[in-house]
Amino acid sequence: MTIPLPGLDMPVLVLTGMDLWVSGTGLDRVGGASRPEFWTTVEVAPQPGDQDAPWRLTTLARRGCRPGGNGGWSADSGLPDIAGSAVEGVLLSSAPVGAPRDELHLLMESAHDVGQRAGAALSDPAVWAPGVLDVDGHRFMLWVHHRDEGFAAVADLGPVMVSAHGRTPPSRWAGSLLDPAAARRLLR
Numbered sequence: 001m002t003i004p005l006p007g008l009d010m011p012v013l014v015l016t017g018m019d020l021w022v023s024g025t026g027l028d029r030v031g032g033a034s035r036p037e038f039w040t041t042v043e044v045a046p047q048p049g050d051q052d053a054p055w056r057l058t059t060l061a062r063r064g065c066r067p068g069g070n071g072g073w074s075a076d077s078g079l080p081d082i083a084g085s086a087v088e089g090v091l092l093s094s095a096p097v098g099a100p101r102d103e104l105h106l107l108m109e110s111a112h113d114v115g116q117r118a119g120a121a122l123s124d125p126a127v128w129a130p131g132v133l134d135v136d137g138h139r140f141m142l143w144v145h146h147r148d149e150g151f152a153a154v155a156d157l158g159p160v161m162v163s164a165h166g167r168t169p170p171s172r173w174a175g176s177l178l179d180p181a182a183a184r185r186l187l188r
Helices: 080-095 102-119 180-186
Strands: 012-015 019-027 038-045 055-061 129-135 136-145 150-156 159-168 174-178
Touching: 012 038, 012 180, 019 055, 080 102, 080 136, 080 150, 080 159, 150 174, 174 180
Parallel strands: 129 174
Antiparallel strands: 012 174, 019 038, 038 055, 055 159, 129 136, 136 150, 150 159
């Protein structure tokens, strides 16, 4: 399955030395359905989206604070929020298939609470181990959180932030930030 990236207007992080498939995307708009859409996320995985990938890597665009209709506005999430969402992703990926609706609702609430607490502890090295993500020869801080269910990781690259989660982390945290045209051309 191929997820197209028409109109992609943000860079996308890919890890070096592996084929990656687009496993999810996100678009948003501020101020109602008549306003233009803009890209917010691109998620890649080392296997096609319909297979059980060992990890997923999401690039999140930095869009700044944007005015919307009726006095509304949007703002980028901070790194602790993204870290919390990555932990939620780990927990939700281990949800039992076909579980009753009430059980899934409780699991989602619990995952959200655990994710919020973990994200709030981003500066605690006992919770998030500091590491390095090499992007095009530049070193960035990478924070990694390990759990029984798997791992979560986050980094701030300036123009974008990235998060990853899954059962097992990639063997090497090194990659390239593809410009939108290269991402459209190279990602499946």
